[in-house]
Amino acid sequence: MTSPTTTRFKMPPTVWALGWVSFFTDVSTEIIYPLLPVFLTVTLGASMAFVGLIEGVAESTASLLKIASGWWSDRVRKRKPLMIAGYGLSALTRPLIALATTGGHVFAARFIDRIGKGIRTAPRDALLAASVPADQRGAAFGVQRMMDNAGAVVGPLIAWSLLHWVTGDFRVLFWIAVIPMFGAMLALIFGTKEQAQISSTLTPAAPVAFTVTPEFKSYLGAVLLFTLGNSSDAFLLLRAQAVGVPVSSLPLLWMALHLVKSASSYPAGVLSDRIGRRGLIVGGWCVYALVYLGFGFANEAWHIWALFLVYGLFFGMTESSERALVADFYPDAQRGRAFGSFNFITGIGALPASLLMGWLWTTFGPAVAFGTGAGLALCAAAWFLFMVKPQTVLRA
Secondary structure (H helix, E strand, O other): OOOHHHHHHOOOHHHHHHHHHHHHHHHHHHHHHHHHHHHHHHHOOOOHHHHHHHHHHHHHHHHHHHHHHHHHHHHHOOOHHHHHHHHHHHHHHHHHHHHOOOHHHHHHHHHHHHHHHHHHHHHHHHHHHHOOOHHHHHHHHHHHHHHHHHHHHHHHHHHHHHHHHOOOOHHHHHHHOOHHHHHHHHHHHHHOOOOOOOOOOOEOOEOOOOOOOHHHHHHHHHHHHHHHOOOOOHHHHHHHHHHOOOHHHHHHHHHHHHHHHHHHHHHHHHHHHHHOOHHHHHHHHHHHHHHHHHHHHOOOHHHHHHHHHHHHHHHHHHHHHHHHHHHHHOOHHHHHHHHHHHHHHHHHOHHHHHHHHHHHHHHHOHHHHHHHHHHHHHHHHHHHHHHOOOOOOOOO
């Protein structure tokens, strides 16, 4: 007899293709990202506040496009062209970072990269949700997050290996990060299939009306409150360096984080299909709060390593559950806009979150900065627990 877990793991080809797209994209991204804060502050002489500005502005700008691209993909009944445009645009930014000579150049590259992410994210999530039955949505998003985080394991491992045995020049690594994006584009173009589940009555001139329901609005409010305390992970890498983790070990630290994320994403997604999304989301946000408190008071390198591993569990518990819950609120013909709204909220909070973290760290020190993030996460968990009603899963 086939177990439920085995059955759930047999996902349609499009789900796996989207997983490979995420895998190769993250291999490329994570070769660069663990080194980017040090590259900015040490090589290019940027300030801590400028790091926060780059991350915050990039994410918040992308958020505006996430809601627009979700709306447009519902209107024209096409997800894939927007995804190709978004991933292609991000691929073009890898050489720009390698060529950067000022913080402003990196700012521009990150800005363009996040525009690409803003274009592709909502259509991708809507296509993923449409590719499986309702009782496998959590598992499907778990597969995508598992593959995404597996790429984030391989990327830092490549960076660490090159730093130790080939070159200490960050720019060489940034050029190498161009290569995996070819794999991402091939998987996207040839591996994914546009779904036909969107209502046949939907036409470009008359899209199905979309209303933000009170229940969905309450959920987005909780997500926004949490996001305000969820600053860029660049600050975690800077904290690791400050506590004593060598720069050459930062890619390994980043790899360990994503190894836990990858290992926990699929089981957590399946669990959310079985027991519901609420417990995993609230529990994950509480784990986040505890980890941030730990970062604020850590004073040994091993503290940082332990905290990064637990931090990975937070992602595993929440990433697929949060996205699957969005799909539970709306039918397929409206999910592009639903995911656009969700991604808009998570993006729009990125700028104040990162600016707040940079200001608090500079003014009051890391304990206050990370403690503030922890407090906001606990408030968001309470809001979700008491204000967001359990959602009936939609089958469409």
